Amino acid sequence: MKKSNSTILAVVPANIDFKNQGVLALCEQHDSKGERTxxxxxxxxxxxxxxxxxxxxxxxGQRKDEVSIRHDWHVLRNRSSDELKNGTTIEERDAEExxxxSRDPWARLGPENLGIDTLRARLSTILFGAAGREFPVLAAKTKLQLEGLTARRELLGGDNRTVKEKQDIFYAATQSLINRTQFYVEGIxxxxxxxxxxxxAIxxxxRIVEQSELFRDRIFNEGHSYVSQLELSGLNPDADQCSIAKKSRVSPMKKLTPSSKAPEVEIQDAKKYLDENRGMELPGTFNPRNINDFFWEQSxxxxxxAEEHIGKTFEHCELYFKHATEMAFAPESLNENKFTFGSHLVVANRVFKLICIGLEKxxxxxxxxxxxxENDRTKTQLNFNPKYMAEYRQQRNARNAARAINAVAKDAVLQNKDAKRPPPELNPNTLAELQNRHTQSDRTEEEADDFLRSAWIHYRVVERHFMRRLSELIPDVRDIEAKEFQRLVEEDKELEEEKDKLKQKSDMLQRCLQILERWT
Incomplete structure (x- = not known):
């Protein structure tokens, strides 16, 4: 009754005063002009x-002060309760009606307003007339509803797709992921x-370069049991090797702080160690195998x-794929030809989990x-690297030259103290004495110094070798492939049900619109 496009049938019994009919009051309230009643x-x-x-x-219409209805009134005779009990037929009812x-005063209303048959015809005419006015409005509303449903379906990814369509969409997205990764791992x-x-993370x-620089810095700066103050021969080629990355851009790791020893303390500790671990070597020499102990302890x-570096590197890879898969499966506002899944984030997350399995492997x-x-590190140390021999020879020659210069200086000091002192006899013993290389204690201390420098040079060479080996452990993310297409692209069941319901509503409205447009 409240709807503006409805037709109101105001049924009033003739044996009840019209003024007491509540239905007429409602008609007046909702159809004051009487156009729909x-x-x-x-x-x-x-x-x-x-x-x-x-x-x-x-x-x-002679009593408009009491009742005002635009359309003509219609008169019907229904079967009474007694007639219903007695089984009066419809035909008998129609004949009685x-x-x-047909008698006065009812006949004055005209045959078109009397009886059930003419009422059917009248209502059809009224309804079609109302429909003619309302159909354009209904058609416009139906179009708006269809547009709304279409928009909702598009937000959900459109209609449920066939297996072939899913495969095509999935293939396009994974190819996009592969292409992205091929460029991104090169920094493009x-x-x-x-x-x-x-x-x-994308x-x-x-991220990998910065993390690798941090690993290198840690090996150089934190990878020793203690830091030596000995001045090894030549310039340190690693002096400028440090990461330029900001701390906020690299994954933090637990910092190790090696202890520090003064050169004289380090030499005395080495001398004590060699004295306590003598074997078959001759007095005043050291067993090269002692370098094993030094290397194992220092490394x-x-x-x-290295374990932390591997873990952090793979964290960067995982975080990269988390974002990269979402980007590969996401719709693009600038690319209308790109189709994706309604639950593209769900599918992207499944692909990401699959990639994580491969990364974990x-x-x-x-x-x-x-x-x-690590097993190689703890075995007997062998070093055939020419870098070791070159650096060892350079530092030994430098120390020998320094000792010779010191011997001359020492003799000059002695000459200044005693002008009558005769020049020293140039023989091996006096030369060794001037160089502090004569007594057994002198020799042991020299060998301890030589041992330490040999060990440190060996340590540095193996250190660089280790880093080169480790770089081969990081996987090439371009080798990771997606598997199990069907399982990955399966839509969310609740989402599919919702899309089916929207599709049914859209189909129904489309059929209604076709009917309405025929009458507009």
Whole structure:
């Protein structure tokens, strides 16, 4: 009744005063102009002549002060309760109705307003007339509803797709991921990353370079049991090797702080060690195998630092793929031809988890390779690297030259103290005495110094070799492939059900719109 496009049938019994009919008050409230109301008078056989005259007068519009309806009134005769009990048929009812309404005063209303048959025809005419006015409005509303449903379906990824369509979309997304990764691992980025900060995980090459620099710095600065103050021969080629990355852009690791020893303390400790661990070597010499102990002790932190480096490197890879897979499967506002899944974040997360399985496998392989290197570290040390021999010879020649110069200076001091002192006899013993290389204690201390320098040079050479080996453990992310397409692209069941419901509503509205457009 409240709807503006509805038709109201105001059924009023003839044997009840019209003024007491609540339905007429409702019609006045919701259809004050009477344009949608059709008045129907029933029970014409239940009133006397005077009441019948009043009903006819109202139906003819002679009592508008009491009832105002635009359409003509219609009169019907229904079966009474007694007739229903006695089984009066429809045909008998119709015959009785025609007999009653053909007499005065009802006949004055005209045959088109009397009886059930003419009411059907009248209502059809009224309804189609109303429809003619309302259909354009309904069609416009239906179009708006269709547009709204279409928009909702698009937000959900469109209609449920076939297996072939899913495979095509998945293939395009994974190819995009592969292409992105091939460029990103080389440090080549596109316009879709320009808004990302310098520390974003998607910039994988920068993250790996920074993490590797940090690893290198840690091996150089933290990878010893203690820091030596000995001045090894030649310039340190690693003096300028330090990371330029900001601390905020690298994954923090537990910092190790090696202790520090003064040169004289270090030499005395080495001398004490050699004295306490003498074997078959001749007095005043050292057993080269003692370098093993030194190397093993000094390189203890390597494995811990390397394990942390592998873990942090793989963290960068995982975080990269977390963002890269979402970017590969996400819709693009600038690319209308790119189709994706309604639950593209769900599918991207499944792909990411699959990649993580592959990364974890590679991580285990890297740690297994690291264990092999650790086993090599703890075995007897062999060094055929020419770098070791060249550096060892250079530092030994430098020390011999320094000792010779010191001997001359020492003799000059003695000459100044005693002008009558005769020049020293130049023989091996006096020369060794001037160089502090004569007594057994002098020789042991010299060998301790020589031992330390040999050990440190060996340590540095193996250190660089270790880093080169470790760089081979990091996997090439371009080798990772996606698997199990069907399992990965399976849509969310609740989402599919919702999309099916929206599709059904859209189809129904589309059929309604086609019907409405025929009448507009």
């Amino acid at each position: 059709v008045g129907i008078i029933t029970r014409p056989d239940m009133v006397q002549r005077a009441q019948a005259e009043t009903c006819v007068a109202i139906a003819q 025609r007999n009653l309404l 980025y596109g316009q879709d990353t320009i808004h990302l900060g310098a520390d974003h 910039k994988l090459r920068a 203890k932190p390597w494995n811990q630092i 590679l991580k285990k392989e890297a740690k297994a390779e690291l264990n092999k290197i």
